[in-house]
Amino acid sequence: MSSSNKTHSTLTIRPAVAADAAIIHQLIVELxxxxxxxxxxxxxxxxxxRSLFDKDSTVEARICERDGQSIGYAVYFFNYSTWLAKSGLYLEDLYITPxxxxxxxxxxxxVHLAKIAVDKNCGRFEWSVLDWNEPSIKFYESLxxxxxxxxxxxRLTGDALQALAQQA
Known part of the structure; x- marks a missing residue:
């Protein structure tokens, strides 16, 4: 997928590959x-x-480039809705550099991810946003x-997760 902005820059969205791990990590830290x-x-x-690119990975990533420079990423996975009896696409991260x-x-x-969701017959495309992130909330609602x-x-993490698992 490509598009142009007012300065005629070209946006490209492509599947991430293992060689992108360092840039994805950098962008995760920025986020x-x-x-x-x-x-x-x-x-x-x-x-x-390892987590994104091993053969058994259950997540996928995309890189957004402008004029060949990485400017953002998305990480997503497929979940499932019993009520719809369909998979859904869950967007874990979407980040574009400031x-x-x-x-x-x-x-x-x-748009790219919505097309993936539609092409895979997903019933939902979902993500979370922090309640204080007004610019993102307004942007998502505009769509x-x-x-x-x-x-x-x-969420269970750390000691609480370990404690629950040990009750098995």
Missing amino acids: AVYEKAEHEVKASVADIE EARGCGAGKAML GAKAQNEWVGY
Whole structure:
């Protein structure tokens, strides 16, 4: 998929490959800084390479480039809805570098991923956004996305996850 902005730059979205692990890691750290959670990034470049590109990986990634330079990434996986009896596409991360925002890259990535979801007959395309991230919320709503306010996300990590697993 390609598109042009006002300065005639070319956007390209392509599947990520193992050689992209370092740039994906760098962009993950940038995203974490933006989300005020840099201290939570534990993944190394090697971890990214293994988790995204090993043959048994259940996640996929895309790289967005402008004029051949990586300006963003998306990581996603397929989940399942019992109510729809269909898979869904869950967007784990979408990040465009601050200097590249406004050129249409974020929308191009979402369009690209929506096409993947439709081509795979997914019933849903979902993601989460921090409640303070007003620019992203407004952007997503402008595309027709709706907040799922009735659902509250829960997470088990670290000691709590280990403790529950040990009850088996």
